[in-house]
Amino acid sequence: MPVCTAEDVAEAQRRARAAQAEWAARPLAERRAVMLRYHDLVLERQDQVLDIVQVETGKNRVSAFEELADVALTARYYAHAAARHLRPARRRGALPLLTRTVEHHHPKGLVGVIAPWNYPFTLAVSDAIPALLAGNGIVLKPDAQTPFTALIAVELLFEAGLPRDLFQVVTGVGADLGAPLIEGVEYLMFTGSTATGRIIAEQCGRRLIGFSAELGGKNPMIVLADADVDKAVEGAIRACFSNSGQLCISIERLYVEDGVYDRFVAAFAARVGAMRLGAGLDWEADMGSLISRKQLDVVTRHVDDAVAKGARVLAGGKPRPDLGPLFYEPTVLEGVTEEMELARAETFGPVVAVTRVADAEEAVRRANDTAYGLNASVWSTPRHGAEVATRIQAGTVNVNEGYAAAWASIDAPMGGIKDSGVGRRHGREGILKYTEAQTVAVQRGRAIGPVPGLPLEKYAATMTASLKLVKRLPFLR
Structure with a gap:
């Protein structure tokens, strides 16, 4: 298995970023179709997947099957739910009837995933699935003890129709690859120990990028x-x-x-x-x-x-x-x-x-x-x-x-509180975290602010009366 370098990480990021723009431009229906094909491939090829998971981890077969079932379930859920979570949503505007406000969600761009050894099939792709559906590219760093499981997980995505450059995998030592990975992405998903999670939080904080971390538990x-x-x-x-x-x-x-x-x-x-x-x-x-x-x-x-x-x-x-x-x-x-x-x-x-x-x-x-x-x-x-x-x-x-x-x-x-993590996977939160929320407000009629020719004191008094009136109208709360 290749031991990648910081230069390899940079090349992987370059390729994934180049592919991401075209992927984000595709209709969501096409991205959804890839995930539904992936769902079927995972189930059809389960004997091969389970063998690889067991050989790399030593876990028993039913525990390996839990991973496979989880990935299929996640692919099916987000394939069907992504449109609901990502569609533009009307929000209450500044002035009733005069301000039309819509919330949009755009892909972050490039998402880094650092996955652990304990659930190497699930955690290689289950967090990447919603990120991909949201229009992002992926660079994955699997644990050095379980690279082959991650590679079969991603290979099945390619067989399902995912562009090969869009999902890059870098293999090697986390201490060598973690920092350069974080330096070249717009968001990071990490699963691992609390101690490592603190280090990653500091690195993401210095770059002012978002991150999620599922960490330890007792x-x-x-x-x-x-x-x-x-x-x-x-x-x-x-x-x-x-x-x-x-x-x-x-x-x-x-x-x-x-x-x-x-x-x-x-x-x-x-x-x-x-x-x-x-x-x-x-x-x-x-x-x-x-x-x-x-x-x-x-x-x-x-x-x-x-x-x-x-x-x-x-x-x-x-x-x-x-x-x-x-x-x-x-x-x-x-x-x-x-x-x-x-x-x-x-x-x-x-x-x-x-x-x-x-x-x-x-x-x-x-x-x-x-x-x-x-x-x-x-x-x-x-x-x-x-x-x-x-x-x-x-x-x-x-x-x-x-x-x-x-x-x-x-x-x-799903996620932890206290020392067990930051952010959530699954559900609405599990896909929207891979997006940038954008508010677009269209103003009709007069602009918001003082009215030309009206004394500012009278303007303030008029606005005060209006705010008090709005408070009493239930349909505007």
Whole structure:
């Protein structure tokens, strides 16, 4: 795989920028048709895509399929919704009947995407899809550990009819390519760690360009006494261990109300202990491996530190070199306290800490006691769960689901608060951020301002009376 340089980034930006003007001039219907063909190609070629994703990441096949389904869903949604989000919109004018004001949206120009390794198919293209539909060009920098997944994702776009120069991919080391990428784009989308997100925010700020960033999380799940415990157990399995726990929105903290704690924990630990680990390109494994030695070392350090300081292992708790060099058992810990590293730091692996709480109020307080605010989960009756969800400080909260319900609701915004991110993907926000809003106001009749021949004091008095009158007219509010 080529290791690109700053010069390669500049050339990629030159090519994409040259192609962008022609692409933006195409009717939206043509851009939409490309995305609908892409939707079909992704589904038709899924065996090839899933194999590549698994080989590069080590994840199990069903976690790889989540990526593929997400990309198809995103392509279909924005293909159908882009016209609604982008069409010119009438806004209330300065003077009723005399001022016609319209909001337009124009493409930013060139959008940079820096994608991580954990969801390399989804995050290579799911943010690019709305940017492309809005008329932009793309320069993508995938993670150095998963370049082939990004390349097959983009190749299928070309097969669907996207101009090849419009979507450029630069491969190599992020520390070398990130700065020159930011220097040559009008907007940046980043998914990754909070620490790197802060650096990128500074770089974008110096250039006064917009950016979005989905960053880290230490996501909580609350199980209340009125929850269906059996369903909560199965939901926790998916929420904690999908993609081997290497998911920004996966659950790392479990707060269980006292009335169901013993029943839930016993069933959960038994279920975790029975999970099947494997590396095959089939559908048999419940969980695959970690991505790298670095990630394995973080997981091992967090668990060993917690156990050394008094945490109890209810399931898992050790590497599995007999299965492969990067396997670690899905792990449940009890008795995690503040002096342990994993209490607050993001593990980003198959480890969850379970804690007994007295009631919903304590659960919410503990859930919010974090610097992060990306995703959360509440298990209860639908009505009670929805009420509790509104009190959790997170960008998305799922009731009786771990993460997929909110993530797959593509028409709704998704992103983090606090240290978990800036901006939103999905929905209206997820496409309009790639545009420049322009207001065009056409004035009929007399201009806004003092009337020739009318004393300025009398003009001000007349305007004051008019403003008071407008306040009382409901249809003008």
